[in-house]
Amino acid sequence: MKELQNRLRSELYNQELFETAHTLGMEYIENIESQDVYPSQENLNLLDHFDHELNSKGLAANKILNFLQKNGSPNTIAQIGGRYFGFVNGSAIPAALAVKSLSVIWDQCGGLYVSSPINAKLETVCEKWLIDLFGLPTNSKAGFVSGTSMANLSAITAARYHILQKQGWDVNECGLNGAPPIRIIAHKQTHASVKKTLTILGLGLQNIEWMEADDQGRADINTLPELDDTCIVILQAGNVNSGAFDDFEYICNKARASGSWVHIDGAFGLWARTSSALKHLTKGIEKADSWAVDGHKTLNTPYDNGIVICRHEKSFVSSLHANGEYLVFSDKRDPILYGPEMSKRSRAIELWATMMSLGKKGIDDLVHGLHNSANQFAQGLSDLGFEICNDVVFNQVLAYYKDNETTESILYSVQNSGRTWMAGSKWNDKSVIRISVCSWMTSENDIKEVLSLFENAIKSH
Ligand SMILES: Cc1ncc(COP(=O)(O)O)c(C=O)c1O
Numbered sequence: 001m002k003e004l005q006n007r008l009r010s011e012l013y014n015q016e017l018f019e020t021a022h023t024l025g026m027e028y029i030e031n032i033e034s035q036d037v038y039p040s041q042e043n044l045n046l047l048d049h050f051d052h053e054l055n056s057k058g059l060a061a062n063k064i065l066n067f068l069q070k071n072g073s074p075n076t077i078a079q080i081g082g083r084y085f086g087f088v089n090g091s092a093i094p095a096a097l098a099v100k101s102l103s104v105i106w107d108q109c110g111g112l113y114v115s116s117p118i119n120a121k122l123e124t125v126c127e128k129w130l131i132d133l134f135g136l137p138t139n140s141k142a143g144f145v146s147g148t149s150m151a152n153l154s155a156i157t158a159a160r161y162h163i164l165q166k167q168g169w170d171v172n173e174c175g176l177n178g179a180p181p182i183r184i185i186a187h188k189q190t191h192a193s194v195k196k197t198l199t200i201l202g203l204g205l206q207n208i209e210w211m212e213a214d215d216q217g218r219a220d221i222n223t224l225p226e227l228d229d230t231c232i233v234i235l236q237a238g239n240v241n242s243g244a245f246d247d248f249e250y251i252c253n254k255a256r257a258s259g260s261w262v263h264i265d266g267a268f269g270l271w272a273r274t275s276s277a278l279k280h281l282t283k284g285i286e287k288a289d290s291w292a293v294d295g296h297k298t299l300n301t302p303y304d305n306g307i308v309i310c311r312h313e314k315s316f317v318s319s320l321h322a323n324g325e326y327l328v329f330s331d332k333r334d335p336i337l338y339g340p341e342m343s344k345r346s347r348a349i350e351l352w353a354t355m356m357s358l359g360k361k362g363i364d365d366l367v368h369g370l371h372n373s374a375n376q377f378a379q380g381l382s383d384l385g386f387e388i389c390n391d392v393v394f395n396q397v398l399a400y401y402k403d404n405e406t407t408e409s410i411l412y413s414v415q416n417s418g419r420t421w422m423a424g425s426k427w428n429d430k431s432v433i434r435i436s437v438c439s440w441m442t443s444e445n446d447i448k449e450v451l452s453l454f455e456n457a458i459k460s461h
Contacts, residue, residue: 024073028073088240088268093358122352147267148294163231187219229260236265256287266282268394370394410457
């Protein structure tokens, strides 16, 4: 152990090691606007170098760093640049990247106030700012989790506890065997992460009362069943394909009158609420009981940044927090109370830095700017002869060219250029090209370059 300690100590104080890491990171940033978005096959072959047995004596830190730079860096996706339109993956605001690199060295365990006062403080600040930005009930509490999947899981865990508690059943103590019924109402375009949550929580996909979805992927309100106080209703701010928003006003009013719990999956769409031009899409959303949203999508925080917000603090905390003799709670915020994790990294630091960097006006500009870029894309694609299959209400564009086969082949050749990347999807039985504009960096030139790739792909088809 002593020998090992000596080696590790000398590496910790090896300034050159950390400076090299920093320099390599800066070189990556310098090339981000010109480099290809997706690795070439030649680069992907470098990944084979990672296939070896774990060595016995360990390796010097500088060698590990160089090895990763050589074989790993060429196999990243240039997501922080302006030509990546895959899934709903955001870029990262520079101030947040910078504070993240500092806080990586702090390496805080963010579970308790005593394990990281700075993380606890910034969670408190972010909670207040977010509730204000989204215009949610001021008594709501927020938890900082890895992404919207965990935020959905956390919120619906609280909802399950709340609904059963009202019926005199403590799910923490008694579990689900013999529990009173919970009715789950969701619609057919509900995101996969919500379905996963329902399976994890033992609520069962077969038990869902499915509402139909309309042609934009919104809940069809005509298929909303009669609600009562045993219901959890799950709605969506931003359909993962079309970007469409459910009718919160109508459904939340019905839910409130019946005592149902409404959960909103707003992974990327809840941010519409922060833009004066797009806020109308979220009308009535404040009447829900819980909300899930990502920092790492529309807001452009670095990755691993989700938020759950809940208006019922007692159910939220009772359903999620853990107790242990060894835990040291404070009279300040203990993050462990507001989510399923105990040890966790201090992700609120980047969220705080992002909001500090943009300010309210900058957030509005960013969100609205993504929408404008999506419209430019849609117009350009339509000029090239594509059918735009969705109403571009937010940042998502679904494009189709002649038939499924042609659309897929055009997508494939644009992806193969390496200069950009977006995925395909299925929309109303059609194969579509799915463009999600989610980077602060996307410029008119980026859009022009990508449109010319589409034009060439059509010509060579
Ligand atoms: C509507 C919606 N819900 C949930 C998720 C899952 O979010 P995360 O990947 O942050 O867990 C996504 C991801 O794209 C989404 O679009």
